[in-house]
Amino acid sequence: MTKPLLGPPYPAQPSRKFFKIVTTVGMMSMIAGCQGEPPTANAPAESKIKVITTFLPMTQFTKAVAGDRAEVIQLLPTNVGPHDYQARPGDVQRLTQANVLVKNGLEMESFLDNIIANAENPNLKVINTSQGVKTITSASIRGEADDHDQVHDHNHSEAGTTKSAEGHHHGEFNPHIWLDPKRAIVQVENIRNGLIAADPGGEAIYQANAAAFIAQLQSLDQDIATQLQPFQGKTFVVFHDFASYFAQSYNLKATYLVDIPEDNPSPADVSRITKAVDAANLRAILTEPQANENTFAALAQDLKVKISIFDPMETGPETAAEPSYYLNTMRKNAQDLTTAFGGNVKSQQINWLRGHLAILPAQVRQSQMVKVGF
Numbered sequence: 001m002t003k004p005l006l007g008p009p010y011p012a013q014p015s016r017k018f019f020k021i022v023t024t025v026g027m028m029s030m031i032a033g034c035q036g037e038p039p040t041a042n043a044p045a046e047s048k049i050k051v052i053t054t055f056l057p058m059t060q061f062t063k064a065v066a067g068d069r070a071e072v073i074q075l076l077p078t079n080v081g082p083h084d085y086q087a088r089p090g091d092v093q094r095l096t097q098a099n100v101l102v103k104n105g106l107e108m109e110s111f112l113d114n115i116i117a118n119a120e121n122p123n124l125k126v127i128n129t130s131q132g133v134k135t136i137t138s139a140s141i142r143g144e145a146d147d148h149d150q151v152h153d154h155n156h157s158e159a160g161t162t163k164s165a166e167g168h169h170h171g172e173f174n175p176h177i178w179l180d181p182k183r184a185i186v187q188v189e190n191i192r193n194g195l196i197a198a199d200p201g202g203e204a205i206y207q208a209n210a211a212a213f214i215a216q217l218q219s220l221d222q223d224i225a226t227q228l229q230p231f232q233g234k235t236f237v238v239f240h241d242f243a244s245y246f247a248q249s250y251n252l253k254a255t256y257l258v259d260i261p262e263d264n265p266s267p268a269d270v271s272r273i274t275k276a277v278d279a280a281n282l283r284a285i286l287t288e289p290q291a292n293e294n295t296f297a298a299l300a301q302d303l304k305v306k307i308s309i310f311d312p313m314e315t316g317p318e319t320a321a322e323p324s325y326y327l328n329t330m331r332k333n334a335q336d337l338t339t340a341f342g343g344n345v346k347s348q349q350i351n352w353l354r355g356h357l358a359i360l361p362a363q364v365r366q367s368q369m370v371k372v373g374f
Helices: 016-036 056-066 089-097 112-119 181-198 200-231 244-249 267-280 294-303 323-340 346-359 362-372
Strands: 049-053 070-074 100-103 125-128 133-136 151-154 235-240 253-258 284-287 306-309
Touching: 049 056, 049 089, 049 181, 056 070, 056 100, 056 181, 056 200, 056 323, 089 112, 100 112, 100 181, 125 181, 133 181, 133 244, 181 200, 181 244, 200 323, 235 267, 244 253, 253 267, 253 294, 267 294, 284 294, 284 323, 294 306, 306 323
Parallel strands: 049 070, 049 100, 100 125, 235 253, 235 284, 284 306
Antiparallel strands: 133 151
């Protein structure tokens, strides 16, 4: 008797239904795998807009507004100022690849025109941060920021430059607007609006960052006003013509030895400064970190006054490109100016250090610690 087969001698052929199930499951697995697959290292990330700034204050303000949303690159090396900058071939290439250029305006960056023309970048958006800023004409009397200055709303194109004997020039208006925190706020607003126009998708980020930095500038302005209130109407002396806006904002008067850092003072300049120091009974005259101090040193020795620092931040170390550097340096400038007037800055310094010690650059932090007795 033949035994019944318990199963087929060869594997049974799968049914059509089996094929249908397997095919369906396989396709679903492939779809799920494609949808859930993480991006690879070669997957393109969301590209940031490329923003070129001219020199330090423009970089500080732009970084404060842009945050991580944009790639911010400074055109000038941080140790080279805009007064004596000579354009390099690589500058054209940078503007060719950029989306936005942020400049101070008011002929501070006279080297830019040829670079922009040679870059031939029709999509480059230029943000002139001086738009809407109340300006002081360069024709004002030797930089004294008082009621005789002519103040203008700057809403027009830059024109009418005044050249010095060395061939350098300022425009029709004094360009050092960033040294007044009130005017710096307008510059920050211009940067915010320009970045939003160039990158609408980042509007919320730019608005929030600008608001936060403007609040810091307002606090800075109030602190400096309190610090300098006892000295309203007094005159201080700086090396070159950068302090008119600062002086006007805090009801002071500023005079200077030379128009721009590259100029050499004349005997008439020295005589004028000597009279100003005597009249104001100054304890110190203010130079700047990047200036040649030889002339000022001899003058200070003759007048029996000290040399202190007022940093316009036209140049600085690489760390100077950060927004906090602007805030801390402006506070330091006000403290050194108070000392030049013969005032006591100790109590105000302690209050400022409580809120700002952690972010002070090393060279500023050290000098402030020495002054308050740490």
